[in-house]
Amino acid sequence: MRNISGRQLLAAVIFLAATLVLTVQLINPTPVVVSVGDNGSDVVEAGEQFRYTEVGIITVAAWVMGASMLYLVVSVERGSVLTEPSTTTSSAESSVQTDGTERPVHLEFTDDVNSLVERHRTQFDETTDRLDDTEREIYSMVLDADGKIQQREIVADTDFSKATVTRTLDSLETKGLLERKRQGVGNVVVLQESASP
Structure with missing residues (x-):
């Protein structure tokens, strides 16, 4: 339970x-009373109508109700995406705290992921011979992070622009070394299963 x-x-x-304000306003429209006769002695109720102020209250209540429901749905969906476990990890903590600030993602890897990291490390020298400097640096960062790192952390921890990091990750994906997986509002960069030397 969240x-x-x-x-x-x-x-x-x-x-x-x-919802309460909207319900009360819709259930209780104002009765329209008409006075008939020369001296206004006969009073006739002509039906129930909403006044302009009541229509305004109903409109505002409906908008507030819709906006708060939309916020609830989006925040619950966002929270479930952020806490959804990745296929390459046994468990992962959400990278966004309840106050909206980010914290480093703590990961616990399974034996399969540890062996994947080791396989990439044993092939590192042979693999990096065919990489340029930017590719080598980003690939090394992922290995140093035990095979999983947020894409925004790569941008923050290097002097590379977002565009350079994106192009480099495209190249490393093509070469079968890394892949990006969507997590919340960003990407997580992980090692590919089949590292090609």
Whole structure:
């Protein structure tokens, strides 16, 4: 079961309050009373109508209700994507904390992943002979990170631009060394299963 963040709880309370306001306004339209006769002694109820202020309240309540529900759905979906386990790891922590700040991803690898990292390391000298300097540096970073690193960390820890990192990762994927997997709003760079020397 997932923990509910403070923002999600606030959005849920706002959603319930907006639903209550909308329901009360829709159930209780204002009756229209018409006075008939010369002296206004006869009063006739002509039906129930909504006044402009009531229509405004209904509209605002509907918008608030929709916005809070959208926030709840998106935050739950985002949280489930971020905490979804990767196929190459036995467990991974979310890289986004409940307050929205990022933290380093802590990974526990299975024996298969450890052997994959070792296989890449044993072929490292032979493999890096056919790589340029940029490819070699990025490939080394992934190996040093035990086979898995966020793409944004590569950009942050090097002097390479995002475009250079993207082009280099394209090249390393073509060469069968690395691959990118979607995780949340970014990519995780991992070693490919079949490292070709």
